[in-house]
Amino acid sequence: MxxxxxxxxxxxxxxxxxxxxxxxxxxxxxxxxxxxxxxxxxxxxxxxxxxxxxxxxxxxxxxxxxxxxxxxxxxxxxxxxxxxxxxxxxxxxxxxxxxxxxxxxxxxxxxxxxxxxxxxxxxxxxxxxxxxxxxxxxxxxxxxxxxxxxxxxxxxxxxxxxxxxxxxxxxxxxxxxxxxxxxxxxxxxxxxxxxxxxxxxxxxxxxxxxEITTNLKTAKNVRYGITILLFLITIPSLYIAYQLLQEKKYNQNVNVFLDKEFVEKGHTIIYKKINFKSNPKKVEIALISKKFDSLELNRLNDLLKIYTIPNSELIIKQNTQDLKQEILAELKKNNNISKGDDIQIKNLRQAIAKYQLYDQDFITDISIVFPEIKNYSVGLQNHIISKDSIVEKPMFMYESTKNLDTTKLKKWLINKWDTDEIDIQEFDTKK
The missing domain is CATH 1.20.1080.10 (Glycerol uptake facilitator protein.)
Structure with a gap:
């Protein structure tokens, strides 16, 4: 049966x-x-x-x-x-x-x-x-x-x-x-x-x-050839898989570090770049407003080992011009990302807006409130406190047709730009 x-x-x-x-x-x-x-x-x-x-x-x-x-x-x-x-x-x-x-x-x-x-x-x-x-x-x-x-x-x-x-x-x-x-x-x-x-x-x-006559010899040669090719083709794929696993673990640890040391402490990260293949590995970030001095940067770099992020360097971009370029590049890269990243796009747009101190409404309003201002310049000024610490302060330079109430102007600009500090200077028109 x-x-x-x-x-x-x-x-x-x-x-x-x-x-x-x-x-x-x-x-x-x-x-x-x-x-x-x-x-x-x-x-x-x-x-x-x-x-x-x-x-x-x-x-x-x-x-x-x-x-x-x-x-x-x-x-x-x-x-x-x-x-x-x-x-x-x-x-x-x-x-x-x-x-x-x-x-x-x-x-x-x-x-x-x-x-x-x-x-x-x-x-x-x-x-x-x-x-x-x-x-x-x-x-x-x-x-x-x-x-x-x-x-x-x-x-x-x-x-x-x-x-x-x-x-x-x-x-x-x-x-x-x-x-x-x-x-x-x-x-x-x-x-x-x-x-x-x-x-x-x-x-x-x-x-x-x-081929019956050479069956045993041929079979042996075929098996040897297949075995050699098997090792030659498989070993690189094993190595690549191991590297991808290590990179995934590294990225997870970096994200935990950033969440604990920045996000949970109220700092908004507007730019992040992880370079796993560099030596040492690099973690680059930028924040909307918080600035760090050399002591704080050293402390944060020391914390990397605690979060199992070895052989790595934390870089916080604090230079205004470089940061603006990085934000624009990041925003362009994220034009087609999923809706789940809408918050990141919003933060990036807010960060760019931070560097745009004037628009058509500003130009119209200041001409009405301060008609005596003949011409003016606006911008963000870098105040270098130490080698690793830079503080940004909005600056307003003007030329007036008559005496100007600078106290009133300062209050108006502070309210307009939503800032605590501002530097106001008059153009030197003396030749």
């Missing part, structure tokens, strides 16, 4: 000769397949350019790139080196065509901003290895079934062969070597582990090898 085993992969298995024919038919890139590939690459490139996940998924669904990769894994498992050579040749053609098409697109595209979908393909980790491996297993199982269903479409999306190639094209078009290397590495991970998954499934299903 035959016992039903739900884990038995031989249940529902397709005829082995038919599987070989199907795999062989799907590895070629000429005619229609080449046109489909080029169009898929263009669609994926546009999706990356637009930062549209839906468009990228659509490109992956129509991409024929899986064919030669599965063919290479099948050929290795069956020692069919003629099929292996054909698969690798077609994979090389497909890769080159994809790189050329995506490079041309990004070179001609007027939009070359680095979007999040592009960035996501530049730092592959061990998680990408796992996705490619298990996705490849699903794909290999699917092609050996009589009823193939729709898992292959899901595998095409999960393993994401198209986006890394398009990102590599972006790197070539913009001359960004880091983008190119990271994306090519992710593409290599996906190709290798899809191929290895196919190899293991075909071995498990006991497909007959093509």
């Amino acid at each position: 035959k016992i039903f085993n739900p884990w038995n992969l031989h249940e529902g298995e397709e005829n082995k000769e038919k599987v070989l024919v199907d795999i062989t038919n799907n590895i070629s890139f000429n005619g229609a397949n080449l046109w489909i590939l080029a169009c898929a690459i263009l669609i994926a490139s546009i999706g990356l350019n637009m930062n549209s996940t839906a468009v990228i998924i659509g490109a992956m669904l129509i991409s024929p790139l899986m064919g030669p990769i599965v063919g290479a894994g099948f050929a290795l498992a069956t020692f069919n080196f003629q099929l292996l050579s054909k698969s690798l040749k077609n994979l090389l053609i497909a890769t080159c065509v994809s790189l050329i098409v995506s490079t041309i697109y990004f070179y001609l595209s007027p939009f070359k901003e680095v979007q999040s979908e592009l960035l996501a393909r530049t730092s592959p980790t061990i998680y990408d290895v796992m996705i490619a491996f298990f996705g490849g297993i699903v794909g290999a199982i699917s092609i050996t079934r009589k009823e193939k269903g729709n898992p292959i479409s899901g595998v095409a999306i999960a393993t994401a062969l198209m986006p890394p190639l398009c990102t590599a094209g972006f790197g070539l078009a913009t001359g960004d070597f880091k983008f190119f290397v990271g994306a090519v590495y992710l593409y290599a991970i996906n190709c290798f582990f899809i191929g290895i998954s196919t190899y293991l499934i075909i071995k498990y299903l006991k497909y007959k090898p093509q």
Whole structure:
């Protein structure tokens, strides 16, 4: 009596000769397949350019790139080196065509901003290895079934062969070597582990090898080659994953430090930049009004170790001009951020407004209240108390047609600018 085993992969298995024919038919890139590939690459490139996940998924669904990769894994498992050579040749053609098409697109595209979908393909980790491996297993199982269903479409999306190639094209078009290397590495991970998954499934299903006479020797050489490549491809991804984990922990500790030492003490942070890769690591911030002297800065830097933020330097930007430029850059960067960051945008706008001491209402009001003022200048003046401590004070310089009540002017300006201190001076008109 035959016992039903739900884990038995031989249940529902397709005829082995038919599987070989199907795999062989799907590895070629000429005619229609080449046109489909080029169009898929263009669609994926546009999706990356637009930062549209839906468009990228659509490109992956129509991409024929899986064919030669599965063919290479099948050929290795069956020692069919003629099929292996054909698969690798077609994979090389497909890769080159994809790189050329995506490079041309990004070179001609007027939009070359680095979007999040592009960035996501530049730092592959061990998680990408796992996705490619298990996705490849699903794909290999699917092609050996009589009823193939729709898992292959899901595998095409999960393993994401198209986006890394398009990102590599972006790197070539913009001359960004880091983008190119990271994306090519992710593409290599996906190709290798899809191929290895196919190899293991075909071995498990006991497909007959093509070269019986050299079976043992060939199998040994194949295993050695796979093992070496496995280590060479996996080790960098483990290191990148470890670095990302360390950076995440570092950022969390920095945020706890800033919340405890600044936010909870009533100081509004309007600018924050964390540089994890510098040596020493740097945490740059700016506040709306609070200024720190050298003793306070030293105390805050000493606290970094207590919050498990080693080998780091806290930099508080206090120079007016530099701070204004940083705020403007931060505001521009955050133009398209989510609604959850509306408070940050509001703080940035308030900080910029702090440096704008006059507008059309101010000009109209002062001409009515003080008609005797002929002309005037306004601005923020830096008072340097020590090397590390700078105090800002609004300044008003004027020329008057007759004697001016400076006490009244001072009170009016203090109320207008909502400040405690102000420096008022008359222009020296003597020649």
